[in-house]
Amino acid sequence: xxxxxxxxxxxxxxxxxxxxxxxxxxxxxxxxxxxxxxxxxxxxxxxxxxxxxxxxxxxxxxxxxxxxxxxxxxxxxxxxxxxxxxxxxxxxxxxxxxxxxxxxxxxxxxxxxxxxxxxxxxxxxxxxxxxxxxxxxxxxxxxxxxxxxxxxxxxxxxxxxxxxxxxxxxxxxxxxxxxxxxxxxxxxxxxxxxxxxxxxxxxxxxxxxxxxxxxxxxxxxxxxxxxxxxxxxxxxxxxxxxxxxxxxxxxxxxxxxxxxxxxxxxxxxxxxxxxxxxxxxxxxxxxxxxxxxxxxxxxxxxxxxxxxxxxxxxxxxxxxxxxxxxxxxxxxxxxxxxxxxxxxxxxxxxxxxxxxxxxxxxxxxxxxxxxxxxxxxxxxxxxxxxxxxxxxxxxxxxxxxxxxxxxxxxxxxxxxxxxxxxxxxxxxxxxxxxxxxxxxxxxxxxxxxxxxxxxxxxxxxxxxxxxxxxxxxxxxxxxxxxxxxxxxxxxxxxxxxxxxxxxxxxxxxxxxxxxxxxxxxxxxxxxxxxxxxxxxxxxxxxxxxxxxxxxxxxxxxxxxxxxxxxxxxxxxxxxxxxxxxxxxxxxxxxxxxxxxxxxxxxxxxxxxxxxxxxxxxxxxxxxxxxxxxxxxxxxxxxxxxxxxxxxx
Numbered sequence: 001x002x003x004x005x006x007x008x009x010x011x012x013x014x015x016x017x018x019x020x021x022x023x024x025x026x027x028x029x030x031x032x033x034x035x036x037x038x039x040x041x042x043x044x045x046x047x048x049x050x051x052x053x054x055x056x057x058x059x060x061x062x063x064x065x066x067x068x069x070x071x072x073x074x075x076x077x078x079x080x081x082x083x084x085x086x087x088x089x090x091x092x093x094x095x096x097x098x099x100x101x102x103x104x105x106x107x108x109x110x111x112x113x114x115x116x117x118x119x120x121x122x123x124x125x126x127x128x129x130x131x132x133x134x135x136x137x138x139x140x141x142x143x144x145x146x147x148x149x150x151x152x153x154x155x156x157x158x159x160x161x162x163x164x165x166x167x168x169x170x171x172x173x174x175x176x177x178x179x180x181x182x183x184x185x186x187x188x189x190x191x192x193x194x195x196x197x198x199x200x201x202x203x204x205x206x207x208x209x210x211x212x213x214x215x216x217x218x219x220x221x222x223x224x225x226x227x228x229x230x231x232x233x234x235x236x237x238x239x240x241x242x243x244x245x246x247x248x249x250x251x252x253x254x255x256x257x258x259x260x261x262x263x264x265x266x267x268x269x270x271x272x273x274x275x276x277x278x279x280x281x282x283x284x285x286x287x288x289x290x291x292x293x294x295x296x297x298x299x300x301x302x303x304x305x306x307x308x309x310x311x312x313x314x315x316x317x318x319x320x321x322x323x324x325x326x327x328x329x330x331x332x333x334x335x336x337x338x339x340x341x342x343x344x345x346x347x348x349x350x351x352x353x354x355x356x357x358x359x360x361x362x363x364x365x366x367x368x369x370x371x372x373x374x375x376x377x378x379x380x381x382x383x384x385x386x387x388x389x390x391x392x393x394x395x396x397x398x399x400x401x402x403x404x405x406x407x408x409x410x411x412x413x414x415x416x417x418x419x420x421x422x423x424x425x426x427x428x429x430x431x432x433x434x435x436x437x438x439x440x441x442x443x444x445x446x447x448x449x450x451x452x453x454x455x456x457x458x459x460x461x462x463x464x465x466x467x468x469x470x471x472x473x474x475x476x477x478x479x480x481x482x483x484x485x486x487x488x489x490x491x492x493x494x495x496x497x498x499x500x501x502x503x504x505x506x507x508x509x510x511x512x513x514x515x516x517x518x519x520x521x522x523x524x525x526x527x528x529x530x531x532x533x534x535x536x537x538x539x540x541x542x543x544x545x546x547x548x549x550x551x552x553x554x555x556x557x558x559x560x561x562x563x564x565x566x567x568x569x570x571x572x573x574x575x576x577x578x579x580x581x582x583x584x585x586x587x588x589x590x591x592x593x594x595x596x597x598x599x600x601x602x603x604x605x606x607x608x609x610x611x612x613x614x615x616x617x618x619x620x621x622x623x624x625x626x627x628x629x630x631x632x633x634x635x636x637x638x639x640x641x642x643x644x645x646x647x648x
Contacts, residue, residue, distance in 0.1 A: 339630020
């Protein structure tokens, strides 16, 4: 069912808005609306412009609580005042920033060490004392790299013309790293040759000890030592926050409440009256909550509540809050997928719950597989609260029931007696049509019944919204209902061997409803005494009406025939299980039980999924399309937003 909503105005002294929000609104479900845009009857409204004083402190508190490893297991402290909370967050931030500054310095040091490593790394194979080399007075040296394509030419020059030595370091796909040594007298000549070979010089500072390999390892050890310092700082920060965890969590929770309460100003409005400054809040609340709220504040002389019963006082439409028994609660998911009902529509949740479970049971009738769906769905729904699991459990109940009616358990049809019939081989002879599978006939008859129910629901919805045309003259209104019921009665009379009364019903009731549906627009205008003219000419109206009528008749037929799929899946399920048992060798009397188990699990999962989708299709296209619009918007209470934020 849909919870009835009331639109209320709350007002009082401007400086009292935080108290009211914290004391009253935080305990009631109310969907706040923007007072500036929603109210029609109040003039001289202005917005609040104050900045949220809790935002920065809350952001820091959230940050620190997020660093705590087991924040959900910590019991918040009590007795903290607001000033204590601000001081706690400030001091924690100060200590944390001090540690972070030290950490950033160490990170920069690591970056510097890594940079030195990158410089020295390619020269690790060079076996020389860097400190000594970098201080040579009588030998010139050059560290650097040369492209691979010039390396062999360099070697040739060294062998033929140059008095220099090249000591190779590491190499990659593009370059060979190393250093060449030459006497100062030959340095100019050798440098010129190496420049012609595109030798790129790499400067090494006199800050390394030992060989390049030793210098590299020394840098690696230094980096490891600095990382340990960083880890120690992280540990100190963690311990600092853990020691203050109860206080921080308490501060976070309270600051979040205060911040959310303060943000109510975004939806509130200010009004000055005789130099007095007032706030105005407005929104939707459940009718029962309104009564409790009004009674609670009647002794509070700073709070004024007005319950608006006249739609002329506000612009919006009531939001939708669904409230159904626990058994049908999971089926709200299907309704929400299609669209929530408007406030003046029926809630189809119970209808969906009954019809979906029933149709699924017919299409998937098996005692064993039904029990698997029931137990599995119930367990998942119990622990995870997943709506789909609850739906599966309900469907499993009806699958089990129809399994007994069909005499099927895990595909075996010779264990249980069929309390009704076996879908795969039960036949019925009908006039004009001959012998047909009984389950197909029952499926179509059941489909006719559901279509009639859907039409009745459409008429109820149209009556609630006071739409005369939709209630009386539309294809799903009274005219369409009379026509379809007449067709159903005619078919039943013909199929039961009563062609004469069937023909009379058809002759009498066939034409009049169709004519009413064809001329529903002018009839409605005449009843409502409207003077507006038709948008199209008479000829175009007739042509358009003819094709619409043809489409209507086609939809009646296609929607009815569509329910054959119920019987088709009932028969196919039995046939599929027969194949599974044959493959498992059940007919020989020595079944492969592993094959039987896995076959049942496969059918239960795969075919169950297909059947579930097909039933949902019937709900949406054959039934919902006739009576349900789903144009409502969800009830979004302020307290729900607070809860959601606190969970993040």
